[in-house]
Amino acid sequence: MKKVIMDVDTGIDDALAILYAIESKQLDILGITTVNGNVPLDYVTKNTLKVLHLAGENIPAYPGAVEPYLREAVHEFKVHGNDGIGNALDDMTVTKELEDTFAADFIIESAYEHNKDLTLIMVGPLTNLALALKKDPAIKDMIGEVVIMGGVVSNAGHGNMLPTSEFNIFADAEAAKVVFHKGLDITLVSLDVTHQVMMTDEHVEKLKDTKYYNFVKDATDEYMAYGLRLYGKRQCALHDPLTVGYVLNPTLLTTEKYYVDVETSSPLSYGQTICDFRGLLGKEPNVNICPGVDSERFLEDFIGTLNL
Structure with a gap:
């Protein structure tokens, strides 16, 4: 089995991604x-511990960066609700405690211990990995693969923070820039494909009478209401679960390698992931982008995996 670390900022789709990874x-x-x-x-920490408790898993959880690499924090309460998971687990009491090790240090330790066998699944801002690379640059040669949910590449103008920017990169563009330029084996699962994997109420109802039905239904209600306001239909994009899906089955996505950089200066396009499709910059390709997805096959696997 692949040895992975999941780096999360647990809102709703992070929670679903954690459950998907566990139940796979x-x-x-x-x-x-x-x-x-x-x-x-x-909030992220509390939500993560609650999701692990819901799954009945004792996976260790490590606290990470409280704020971005350089800038002030931004949040997405309007999408994820007052607590980040749609208040779906308000009544849950959790006794599990966090580990004492800081997240960046855990990434460093794991890179040394599992040299080249370690996959990082990054579904939040890239602050923890940027801090780890700053503290110990040698780990860039020890991490096997980094799979990142972030950015918008081919579909510029359809960002979710700025017209050209996606939240995870926008929330800490400086950290993303650090990570993209360290020579890591990076695959970027961007809005170009995650916006093609929409979960609807019909999908949720396929989980009826299963272990996770109530949580998925309650957690995604506000998320789908946001989708209704945005798209005119009750639906929500499975950004982070698709990122896990790629790690489980890379054939779900097509990939192509290009040079990708991150804009950190312009107020109009801060956080934009700029892909040099035509090689105009003369730079070596550094990121595998995902131009295509088998959305039907992914949705079937995701729902089937949670259908316990």
Whole structure:
């Protein structure tokens, strides 16, 4: 089984991604690292521990960056609700505690221990990994693969923070820039494909009478209401679960390698992931982008995996 670390800013789709990864039974999840993002870090941490409790798993969780690499924090309460997971687990009491090790240090330790066998699944801002690379640059040669949910590449103008910017990159563009330029094996699962995997009420109803039905239904209600306002239909994009889906089955997505950089200066396009499709910059390709997705096959696998 692949040895993975999941780096999360647990809002709704992060929670679904964690459950998908666990219930796939195909991943050796070494730990989950938390990062400020969709909601503040204390919310992220509490949500992560609740999701692990719901799944009945004792996977260690490591607290990460409280704020971005350089800039001020931004959050997405309007999408993820007051607590980040649609208040779906308000009544849950969690006794599980966080590990003492800081997330960036856990990433460093794991890179040394599992040299080249380690996959990082990054579904929040990239602050923790940027901090780890800053502290110990040598780990860039020890991490096997980094799969990132972030950015918008071919479909510029359809961002979710600015017209050209996606939240995870926008929330810490400086950290993303650091990560993209360290020579890592990076695959970027961007809005170009995640906006093609929409979960609807019909999908949720396929989970009726299963372990996760109530949580998925309650957690995604506000998320789908946001989709209704945005698209005119009750639906929500499975950004983070698709990122896990790629790690489980790379054939779900097509990939092509190009040079990708991150805009950190312009107020009009801060956080934009700029892909040099025509090689105009003369730079070596550094990121595998995902131009296509088998959305039907992914949705079938995602729902089937949670259908316990």
